[in-house]
Amino acid sequence: MSGKAKRNDGGAEIKMSDIARHAGVSSMTVSRALREPSTVSEKMRRKVDAAVREFGYLPNRIAGSLSSKRSNVVGLIVPSIQNSLYASMIQAISDVLRANGFHLMIANSGHRLDDEEALVSALLAQRVCGLVLHNTTHNKRVRDLVAKTGVPVIETGNLPAEPLDMVVSYSNFEAARAMTAHLGRLGYRKIGFVTLPLRDNDRSEERRRGYFAALKELGLPADPSLVLEASGGFSEGADALVRLIQTHPGLDAGFFAGDVLAVGALFECQRRGWAVPGRVAIASFDDLDLLRHAVPTVTTLRIPRHEIGRRSAELLVNRLLGASPERVRIDVGFEIVQREST
Amino acid sequence: MSGKAKRNDGGAEIKMSDIARHAGVSSMTVSRALREPSTVSEKMRRKVDAAVREFGYLPNRIAGSLSSKRSNVVGLIVPSIQNSLYASMIQAISDVLRANGFHLMIANSGHRLDDEEALVSALLAQRVCGLVLHNTTHNKRVRDLVAKTGVPVIETGNLPAEPLDMVVSYSNFEAARAMTAHLGRLGYRKIGFVTLPLRDNDRSEERRRGYFAALKELGLPADPSLVLEASGGFSEGADALVRLIQTHPGLDAGFFAGDVLAVGALFECQRRGWAVPGRVAIASFDDLDLLRHAVPTVTTLRIPRHEIGRRSAELLVNRLLGASPERVRIDVGFEIVQREST
DNA sequence: CGTTCTCTTGGTATCGCTACCACCGTATAA
DNA sequence: TTATACGGTGGTAGCGATACCAAGAGAACG
Structure with missing residues (x-):
């Protein structure tokens, strides 16, 4: 799976059917044993697990995503990665997503709306299952894409008058x-x-x-x-x-x-x-x-940057796990911290 | 493409064959027009472009990756996202990758080798086309996985005695x-x-x-x-x-x-x-x-953190674009900056 | 004892795209 | 003219997994 590799380059990938054959079960059983172990009998599960371990099998999530039309990757666009404010939000998002089996694809727009558009397109082409945008003003095409694809979106960084979908921010x-x-x-x-x-x-x-x-x-x-x-x-x-x-x-x-x-x-x-x-x-x-x-x-x-990240990710995860789509608008507020300099 | 959605939920996705039909060409021509425009005649290209724009078609890269056994996503594991040192490296990596059409999937290991292992597995299951690890000591399983899958890997953060593959760091x-x-x-x-x-x-x-x-x-x-x-x-x-x-x-x-x-x-x-x-x-x-x-x-x-990121990404991209696999070990060095405090 | 139900398992048809090969027409060489 | 090459196009068979349906084995029920 490299940039230039032709088909069948080098060692063939171990696939689910190989595991199935070696475990003496069908590939459906392997698939189930890995994703919903509770729907498979103890005996089958053990056979599958053994074969998986023996071959060091890594399921191909690309194939899985294509087949199930489901992905476990969330896209995030921030104005700049190199900024500790975003960093603490990203950290929180990353932690919540990971705890729920999702991954994070990050890109930075450099505060340019046209770049945001290009990145939203690219992330949607990767079929991310959700988006977090640290920005609340968007190109028309971004709004269209979001509307057409229907992916859950969190906007943050500000409280917009006309949100795309869900918002977690302060004013x-x-x-x-x-x-x-x-x-x-x-x-x-x-x-x-x-x-x-x-x-x-x-x-x-x-x-x-x-x-x-x-x-x-x-x-x-x-x-x-x-x-x-x-x-x-x-x-x-x-x-x-x-x-x-x-x-x-x-x-x-x-x-x-x-x-x-x-x-x-x-x-x-x-x-x-x-x-x-x-x-x-x-x-x-x-x-x-x-x-x-x-x-x-x-x-x-x-500004509770960490909380913003955490709640954004939580909302997204809930939605992805089946919560009904409702416009949520969370104002996390802020707090004045009086210190010596004033 | 959401977490729980069943097949055929809501509006069917527009696919390449739809574009092909509306443009009056085969889907192979659409595929080529989008990926290698130079291999398609001017007339065809225009027809395809028109249809693509009309429907706002976004190619499904998941399907593309599965079919071509190629991905355009690089995985990155850092000890912590919330640290400006890593942030400037990440920014550089992200910029170089983006300029070459690649994307970045980020995870943080929190300095735990077992978490690194879990993340490497997860990223390889997502079939990333390359890895950047900010760490040079790894679990056995990490070394095995890297060896078996053969993905290009950059290690950084230190100059290891026994590198997995390529190294970009200082001592x-x-x-x-x-x-x-x-x-x-x-x-x-x-x-x-x-x-x-x-x-x-x-x-x-x-x-x-x-x-x-x-x-x-x-x-x-x-x-x-x-x-x-x-x-x-x-x-x-x-x-x-x-x-x-x-x-x-x-x-x-x-x-x-x-x-x-x-x-x-x-x-x-x-x-x-x-x-x-x-x-x-x-x-x-x-x-x-x-x-x-x-x-x-x-x-x-x-420590030239930005340069480390840039060169790491460049090496990875070169390899993905066909450079022959050779162990590269780049010592970016460091510099003492004498100032008032000493 | 037959019927209905639940619990497991397997077969098969996709998912949307790309690699490979075949083909056709025109340009060039012999 | 016939042969060869070549640029451009389309058909088809997967890529590796999952959804859906069918079917068999027991359990529970009348």
Whole structure:
């Protein structure tokens, strides 16, 4: 089974009928003994098991899937694999799936909707039995494909207005609003907002909306020059903070809505000797381990990424095991973690 | 294609013969037009393409794989998905595979050899066309399975004495030795060593050996009480450093051979007001972004994780595309990155 | 004792696609 | 012209498993 191999290359594969012959039973009995042992008599099962062990037989799941029109592979598309936020979700998904005998096929879209489309097509061509998409805005063709094939789909990363199927997420809008309001309650009045790129990213956009909504509720002016776009990473966070403080010397807090931006800013403050939160307060999004251990510890939003993964996989597995298709929408919520930096 | 669905549930799937009929050609022509367009005349290709688009046809790769005895899915087993080191390797693998039309099935073994065995079996049952294992010590059954099925395998994470097939890695022994020697050259004389768990982990073991080898070369005493095992994570690194300093007040450097241990230790120093490197120097393993931005910046070993992933995937793809099977052993090396912390 | 039911087992026809071979027409060589 | 080659197309027989149905052996029942 290699990329170029012709038919019958090298040692012939051991197949079920071989096992059947050696065990002196029919291949149906072998098939049953392996998949539903309880439907086969003790004697048969023993004969089959013995032959299976003797030959080190590995059933061919490709053939099984084709025949049964059932697969045990779930497809997952994330914007980037190289990001610990997704990593903890992926880990949880992987664990739940594995416990139920499913496997995970992973791909990353790089935040590009056209790539998402190509990947959804490819995964559906592989006949995955379910999809998890960390994204809630899709191409038309993606929506069509999902509708036509009828595969169960979990969307996550945001709470969409028109879900494809099932959703497990938190509200980026509410989370950003809550943190901004929190900073306001703590007495900060000039709050900068640093966001990840907004293009093709509903999550970023929602966070920005939440920030402005909170400002309004706080009776603070909505100053667009307090909002900066950064591409994610330590340096970008540092740069953004420096730029904000240069243009707004009165800035008393920075809310970094993405990745490790906040930590980059914090390190920059250490480098420049700016007291945190004395000179400027720093708040982050997503409770990375790092934030709990930095000096000072960093106020942040705890998004239950692991739980999102776990519940997504559980919903999918239930559906695959026969639960009736119903639109489920789970809001896992979030939590503000107040620490030393604010 | 769902977990429980019976045959012929709902709308019948569109298949190649349907496309063939509507395009007025044979299904072989459709098959060829999709896989090797150059072997089909312009006219046929257009007819086929039109029908494919009209029906939104998605070829069934499961059937294709069964028939051709070829698959386009590569299996990957890492100790943990939730670890940015693996993440950057996975990202690279995923990118290279995708560019060549392959997909990635991921599983994590949690550092347990028995789980690795179960996963290798499962992936081979899915008839993956290649395997990447981040581990170089395996169960007997794993070695047997690999030998019997003949799938191309890449091992990584260490340079094994008896590789299964191809290897792309660096030497944990040499890396740890080089860093320890480096610290010695800088004048440090009492160098603590904090390692990840040694059990079932040849990488950790090799690193420890490298540490002792360097001490010997430096003419420093090999004191086992300078070696501490920690399970990985910020707090564990912090704890380890504190314990080392308590038992060895003269400790002048700590080499943290794993994960974020060094950063945890660094934060602890900040908390306690210990100057780094004045009171104690800190060196790490693996060039996390974090280390370049921390204050002070942290001396470390740059392991080209991304390159490891890329080259692993490239080797695999070449082999799958027909390269002759030869034992390849690539040592990607490492690099000492001297920074402020030592 | 015959009938009905349950529990096991086996035979067979697919699942959707591709490898292989046969074929046909046209182009090139002899 | 006849022979040979070659690009392009279609028919057919699997790939290795499972779903479905049929059938035999006992058990339970009247």
